[in-house]
Amino acid sequence: MSSEQYRVRVTKDHLVFSAAHFITFAGNICERLHGHNWRTAVEVVGPLDENHYVFDFIALRDALQAIVDALDHRVLLPTQHTAIHVAAGEHEVTATFEDRRWVFPREDCVLLPIENTTAERIAWWIGQELLGTLRGHPHGRQLSTLRVEVEENFGQWAACELPIESH
Numbered sequence: 001m002s003s004e005q006y007r008v009r010v011t012k013d014h015l016v017f018s019a020a021h022f023i024t025f026a027g028n029i030c031e032r033l034h035g036h037n038w039r040t041a042v043e044v045v046g047p048l049d050e051n052h053y054v055f056d057f058i059a060l061r062d063a064l065q066a067i068v069d070a071l072d073h074r075v076l077l078p079t080q081h082t083a084i085h086v087a088a089g090e091h092e093v094t095a096t097f098e099d100r101r102w103v104f105p106r107e108d109c110v111l112l113p114i115e116n117t118t119a120e121r122i123a124w125w126i127g128q129e130l131l132g133t134l135r136g137h138p139h140g141r142q143l144s145t146l147r148v149e150v151e152e153n154f155g156q157w158a159a160c161e162l163p164i165e166s167h
Contacts, residue, residue, distance in 0.1 A: 024083060
């Protein structure tokens with residue numbers, strides 16, 4: 001068995017999204033609502049196939065593009081936070097933290113099943129979305145690892161590595 005590992009990495013100027021968020025930290029500190037121009041990168045690890053490549057760059061790029069497009073120009077809200085409570089109605093979303101309250105149009109929000117909208121957890125969520133696409137791709141069955149990187153500000157990256165189990 002070969003010990004060689006190959007990686008394919010994709011990041012492009014258009015694999016970005018502008019989105020607002022706020023996080024909590026140190027117990028009861030909650031940031032003000034603010035936004036970032038988030039950049040993304042994705043990498044997969046696996047053996048070479050019969051064509052001598054790991055995974056199609058274009059397919060990987062397009063899968064990530066679809067995800068970042070859905071996040072672009074939205075407010076990112078965590079639905080699993082213990083202190084930020086998010087209630088989605090037909091036309092609006094209300095988020096509360098202690099005595100603070102935000103109300104947004106429903107179509108302007110993405111409700112993420114994460115505990116906090118940190119770059120780390122956003123990278124994890126993007127990874128979860130990508131896993132379904134990768135597992136459904138003919139070459140995805142050979143992959144072992146998915147790495148998603150999210151840059152919140154220039155030079156400040158968070159990354160999440162996920163194993164890819166074949167199903």
